Amino acid sequence: MLSRETREGITLEPIVGAPFGARVSGVDPVALTSAQKAVLLNAYADAHGLLCFGFDELLTAEQLHALTAVFGENEFAPGRINGIGRRAREGEPESTVDEQVAKLRNKGVDPYLAFIGNLDPKTLERQPISEKFFGEWEWHTDMSYIPVPPTFSLLHARIIPDDGGDTGFCNQVLAAKALPDDLRSRIVGRSIKHDSTYGSSGILRPGMTVPESPVEALGAVHPILRRVPSTGDEALFLGRRTNGYIPDLPLGESEALLNAVWAHATQPEFCYRHAWRVGEVVVWDNRMLLHMRHPVDESRDRFMWRTQTKGEAVVAST
Numbered sequence: 001m002l003s004r005e006t007r008e009g010i011t012l013e014p015i016v017g018a019p020f021g022a023r024v025s026g027v028d029p030v031a032l033t034s035a036q037k038a039v040l041l042n043a044y045a046d047a048h049g050l051l052c053f054g055f056d057e058l059l060t061a062e063q064l065h066a067l068t069a070v071f072g073e074n075e076f077a078p079g080r081i082n083g084i085g086r087r088a089r090e091g092e093p094e095s096t097v098d099e100q101v102a103k104l105r106n107k108g109v110d111p112y113l114a115f116i117g118n119l120d121p122k123t124l125e126r127q128p129i130s131e132k133f134f135g136e137w138e139w140h141t142d143m144s145y146i147p148v149p150p151t152f153s154l155l156h157a158r159i160i161p162d163d164g165g166d167t168g169f170c171n172q173v174l175a176a177k178a179l180p181d182d183l184r185s186r187i188v189g190r191s192i193k194h195d196s197t198y199g200s201s202g203i204l205r206p207g208m209t210v211p212e213s214p215v216e217a218l219g220a221v222h223p224i225l226r227r228v229p230s231t232g233d234e235a236l237f238l239g240r241r242t243n244g245y246i247p248d249l250p251l252g253e254s255e256a257l258l259n260a261v262w263a264h265a266t267q268p269e270f271c272y273r274h275a276w277r278v279g280e281v282v283v284w285d286n287r288m289l290l291h292m293r294h295p296v297d298e299s300r301d302r303f304m305w306r307t308q309t310k311g312e313a314v315v316a317s318t
C-alpha cells in the first residue's frame with residue numbers, strides 16, 4: 001500500500017515509518033458488508049500481515065468477535081479449553097469441549113475472550129501479578145507449540161499507560177525474502193521444535209516443568225520455512241528462541257544455526273514498533289509475523305482484550 005485510499009467506505013493508509021502494515025478506519029464491525037470484508041482481507045495481504053483499526057470508543061465483546069470473524073473462525077481463548085494453550089489438571093475428569101464451554105458460560109465467562117494485563121477483568125482494579133508481566137516479552141508466535149497454532153491474533157487496547165508496553169512486530173515474509181543463500185541452504189527442509197514450557201511473558205505454563213535441555217523440551221515440530229496458502233507468501237516460522245531445537249542436530253549445532261537464523265530474522269528493517277492508543281484493535285497473521293512486548297512500568301495500568309482465529313496445518317515451503 002503506497003498511499004491513503006478509501007474503498008467501500010473504509011479508509012486504508014500505510015503506517016508511517018513501518019516497512020509493512022496498514023491503518024484502517026471507517027469500520028463498523030457488526031455491520032460489515034461482504035464487499036467491505038473483501039477490502040479488509042485484500043488490505044491485510046497487501047500489508048503483509050498487519051492491520052491496525054482505529055476506533056473512537058471501546059468495542060463490546062460482540063463487536064470484537066465480529067471483527068475477528070472477518071479473518072477466520074473464532075477460536076477459544078488460550079487457557080480456557082483443554083488442548084488450546086491449556087493442559088488438563090491432574091485428576092481433572094475428562095470432558096468434551098461442549099461441556100467445558102457450557103461450564104464457562106454458566107460462570108459468566110466468554111470462552112472466546114482472553115484478558116491481558118495487571119487489572120482484574122471484572123473490577124478493573126489492580127490484581128497481584130508476576131513481576132515477569134512487566135518485563136520484556138521475547139519475540140514469539142502465539143501458541144506455535146501446538147500442532148495447529150491459531151492463524152490470526154487480535155489485541156484490543158482498553159487501558160494503556162502513557163508510555164511503555166509497546167508491541168513489536170517483525171515480518172517473517174520480508175525476512176524470508178532477504179535470506180542469504182548460504183543460510184537458506186542450511187535451513188531448507190529442516191524443522192524446529194517449538195517449546196511449550198513458558199507463556200509469552202516467560203512464566204511457567206500450568207502443568208509444565210522446566211526441561212533439562214532444549215532436546216528434552218516438549219512442543220510441536222514445524223518446518224522452519226512455511227508457505228502461507230492464502231497469499232502464496234513464504235515466511236520463516238521460528239516460534240520463540242527459548243528452548244527452540246532443530247531435531248536431528250547435535251544441540252551445539254542446533255543452537256548455532258538457531259542463533260544465526262534469529263539474528264537474520266529480527267533485523268530492524270523487518271520490524272515495526274507499535275505504540276498503542278486506547279480503542280485500537282491490531283490484527284496480525286501469526287503465519288507471517290513474530291511479535292514481542294516492550295516493558296511496562298510496574299506502577300502503570302495496562303489492560304487488553306485478545307481473540308484469535310482457528311489455525312490450519314502448517315505447510316512447508318520447499
Ligand SMILES: [Fe+2]
Nearest residue numbers: 141142200291
Ligand atoms: Fe503473543
